[in-house]
Amino acid sequence: MFRRRPEAVGPTVTVTVEGTELHVPQGVSAAAAMLLAGLASVRETPVTGAKRSPYCLMGICFDCLAEIDGQPNRQSCMVTVAPGMAIRRQRGKRSVGIE
């Protein structure tokens, strides 16, 4: 859905999206990384399981909620990528893990 401009310069960082390694420009959000990975959708809603992907990318819509480094329900558009970051989409409701 998105690509990097060929003229673009600047460093990249390596993250994983759904377990697959991906080089993304430094400074982009985890939501942008998922869009670059070409995921058809980034989450399924808790109410009807409808597929969603980021709508606003500015911290308003919460349609980019994802699991980042094991923590679910993160606003992925508000999280800047870091080397080694593990980004996963989420399906339906989250639950609290009691250990």
Added chain:
Amino acid sequence: MTLERVDFAVIGAGPAGMAAATLAAELGLDTVLIDEQEAPGGLIYRGIERAEDHSPLGDDYLAGRQLAGALRASGATYRPATTVWHLDPEGTLSLISGSGTETLRARRILVATGAIERPAPIPGWTLPGVMTAGAAQIMLKTGDLVPSGRAVLAGQGPLLWLVAAQLVRAGATPAAILETAPHRNYHAAARLLPRVLWPARRALWKGLSLIREVRRAGIPIRREVTGLRALGRNRLEAVAWDSGEIAADLLLLHEGVIPNTQISLALGLEHRWDDAQLCWRPVADEWGATSLPTISIAGDGGGIAGAEASALTGRLAALDVADFLDKLDPAERDRRAGPIRAALRRELAIRLLLDRLYRPAPAILVPEDDIIACRCEEVTVGQIRRAARLGAQGPNQAKAFTRCGMGPCQGRICGTIVSAVMADTLGRPIQEIGAYRPRAPYKPITLGALAGLDAE
């Protein structure tokens, strides 16, 4: 636990917040600027410190360097990557960042949380592949990222044309532009032209140049588009309107911007429904002082005025706070405000025309019954109407009836739609129907973070 105390806390590092914090620090106020992003700029100047000289984003964008540079050189404490999740009217701010939760006490607070894009509720707007024009702009600003397939821009407003031009310059020419401004808007705006032609000549020229640039790129442009809808099963496949259809991988919607009132509504500040801009805006005086003595508002969060005007209203608020805290006498405050107000009048001259020309069609505010209003809880316009007919008197009751506004976005997206739909159903003015009263935490925080907060 001893609270950190400051004179002045500014929330939001867009043009208003950067300008206010910079001036306040210069005037000798102990100032802290808090922002969710990792670098200053807000949305309009997002990524400004990393921008290249010949950025496809253009010169107006690069002008933001000056504000960010001045902030960095000022004595203001800048707190990036920090979220304000609660604020009380006495001046206590609850913050969360990578280092955990903390509390800050300020004598005066400036809410400079800017604007959001007006939600564009059309059939299919929840499909993956449907985004806002501003979202595409953020991709470009933060990582030089552009749409890779067929991107269709649809809606209206200055940003629609700006994003189109930026995508053309970036080598990702959109497949089509569908402008939704109704014919009557052009007529009504034309009648205002004599009044704004001279005072707003620079802005008019800029706007026309932008549209010309987009036209030269040879993009198919459809005007007065009605019945816009996103089509597809599990993701966007095509965009249709009353007289046409086009295959698309990405639909970028834009129906203008509205103030981000999440914090101002949560604080219980007095708000008015603005009939010219069709949005809620907090009531504030000419200095940005609100109905609460500790809280000021500056920038687009107090009413849409644009980036340049926002920096100016930020400075006015800083002057007023400096006077309030005895760092500036009232005569000096007024003297310094003179040229700022003159510049503000120049910046605002174009607004009369823009507000009329790009007034959203009625269906943007009050969509058809089968359209989803609340994206989080998947509540349709029809369900909100039913709640109103069953006796819900306002958005806060409709929330209890339908769960609309109860999801993670806390009504940020559906807020104006719910107020407008209820007003339409009940035949009452939107002002009387009122707005959601959002609650803290403004952004989700973990129980662990909350538990880590020391009790004072």
